[in-house]
Amino acid sequence: MTWLRDIETFLIDLDGTLYRGNEVIEDAPAFIEWLQSSGRRYLYVTNNSSRTPEQVADHLRHLGIPAQTEDVFTSSQVAAEYIKTDGRSGKRVFAVGEGGLYTALTEAGCEVVKEGPADYVVQGIDRDFSYEKLKHASLLIQSGALFISTNVDKALPTEHGLLPGSGSLAAAIRTASGTEPLVMGKPAARMIDFAIERLGVSKDRAVVVGDNLETDILAGVNADVRTVLVLTGFSKEEHIESAEGRPTVVLHSLTDLRRHVEGTEQ
Template sequence: MISDYKGYLIDLDGTIYRGRDQIPAAARFIKRLQDTHTDFLFVTNNTTQLPDEVAKNLRENHNINVTADEVYTAGLATADYLDGIAGGKRKVYVIGELGLKQALLNRNFEFDETNPDWVVVGLDYDVTYHKFELATLAIKRGATFIGTNADTNLPNERGLVPGAGSLIGFVERSTQQRATYIGKPETIIMQKAVKKIGLDKDDVVMVGDNYMTDISAGINFGIDTLLVYTGVSTREFVAKQEIQPTHIINSFDEWK
């Protein structure tokens, strides 16, 4: 039941929509949260878009009336994480799109291709060998290596295309170093999301369609989970997992 929790951390793609396709039950679910004044925050591994763009897409294409304050991306989580540990080390080299770069600029980081303190790698639709070269050389010189999220593939209308994790993997191979990962299923993004929503972790539930990212993020963080069969994970796959989601539903219409 909705009233079981004070707050909901909710995945987007596969959970609230499927690419450009609407999930009407998801829109009804968000409306019920709003009507009952239940806090929620969309938590997404997307780093390419700013929260304003994500909220605009929800409003204009999926009948979900939300604001940018209700969206938390892996780009924001990366910037918040670095802001908390960087001190005076504010120079960063980024492989990524505007959503990630602007989040870092908003936390007073400055871009430096040759002598950065941090190398941050996320999804970049225009990635080149030269960008990988700069990242590799900077890490070899001592920059700390950060990866936004480990998603190896992204679903789109053409199939499964390379995700941020594939780009990060390239740099891991070229540097022989593993990145510190921020996004789901890691706990860093969950810690930051709970802080943003302003609730105790015992009062929130992680909602998603993907056992390996959304549900595992909740399990790793030690909070309840709600799996909805509208996206990636199948019943057969989930049944084989040692740790089961706290709740499983076929549609949000079942969660009243």
């Protein structure tokens, strides 16, 4: 694991890695402060499509974790970035989502439309989802709009139980329209590739840090970037054997990660 000593850039997941819901993971603030003071780069990379980067940074600071708006990269931003650089001349978007998605699309210069016609249908978590939205999205996709999903997380762990995630809405639109979505967030490589590009760093000296084999780790594997699975959240050590993507390294905590990067792990 001596390669960890050469890592300069950290693409860090949020829920399960830095906090769990409203509870900070104990060594997260010190880990980020150490990244800052030692001159290393980092980006908070989150599938969350409902919040704006500003709201995400607020939440992190509220938990005692240093964060600026520009330190946050959401799946809604990846979608907006994708559309911005995509070949289609039209930028009319029918959006099924919440504030974070609307803000990201608008800031990227997209025209968010309430009816058709549309060049894109972009879907994220939407707690105001309805049959009408499903119908519009499906008809627009059947008419040629490109179907983009910010992320296909099946469920959201909350204090009320596992609530339907963006992936369950994507499943409805996919079934109705007969079309697979282009996925922006983890485990798609796109999110990691865009993050690397945004920071202007080298893949060889970057690492994806997260708690979820199916999203964080698989995204790193798909993007050909090394990964660290921390055992503070969703995935457990016994899940690795059957996982689609295996982490380069498994560590118990962010403090362990720091020790390995510093070379003081003994």
